[in-house]
Amino acid sequence: MPKVxxxxxxxxxxxxxxxxxxxxxxxxxxxxxxxxxxxVADANGNFRATVAKAGDVCDGISSPKKxxxxxxxxxxxxxxxxxxxxxxxxxxxxxxxxxxxxxxDSAAHVKVFRAVSKTDLQxxxxx
Numbered sequence: 001m002p003k004v005x006x007x008x009x010x011x012x013x014x015x016x017x018x019x020x021x022x023x024x025x026x027x028x029x030x031x032x033x034x035x036x037x038x039x040v041a042d043a044n045g046n047f048r049a050t051v052a053k054a055g056d057v058c059d060g061i062s063s064p065k066k067x068x069x070x071x072x073x074x075x076x077x078x079x080x081x082x083x084x085x086x087x088x089x090x091x092x093x094x095x096x097x098x099x100x101x102x103x104x105d106s107a108a109h110v111k112v113f114r115a116v117s118k119t120d121l122q123x124x125x126x127x
Contacts, residue, residue, distance in 0.1 A: 004095070006084045006102040010034035012064045013081035019123070020077035022060065025049045027073045031062040034082045035102055036112070037075055049073050054097045058112045059126050081122045088118035095121065 010033040025039065028048035038052040039059045052058040060077035067073045076082075084090065084104070092115055096108025104113060104121070113121040 002089060003098055003100075003103055003105040004085050004089050005100075006032075006034060006036075006104065007086045008032055009083070009086060010064065011083045012061075012076065013083075013120070016064075016076060016080060019080035020060070022075040022077065023072075025073050025075060027062070027067045027069050027071055029069050031067045031073060032102065033062070033064045033066060034084070035062045036060075036097055036104075037062050037073075039075065049075055051101045052097060053101060054099045054108060054110075056097070057127065058097060058110075060123055076123065077126055078123050081116060081120055083119055084113075084121040085119050090115040090118050090121065094124070 028050040036052045037049045038057045060075040093106045094111035095104040095113040096111045098105045114124045
């Protein structure tokens with residue numbers, strides 16, 4: 001199955017209120033909508049959200065709007081369904097992160113997303 005880059009038009013499902021949400025964070029870097037993120041401590045000991053890639057812990061996805069570094073951001077975890085592929089390139093199965101930001105692949109070793117349609121992924125694990 002091919003690697004899929006998460007759409008810049010990514011958006012969350014209408015049932016987002018039922019997914020795990022982590023609030024009170026600020027973005028360490030600019031984050032596009034629904035970017036897979038990890039939570040890290042900055043130099044001052046404050047917790048921040050930054051881009052997760054292969055080999056990183058993935059704590060969920062960022063808010064469904066572009067977030068600039070320093071702005072508040074909500075991280076959505078297990079249960080969150082989101083639009084990921086405009087082209088309908090997702091095939092049934094589980095996906096993990098690659099070494100490229102905002103890219104998922106069914107060949108990744110650690111799976112954190114499940115394809116629920118040709119266009120949507122769901123967060124199934126934080127790992």
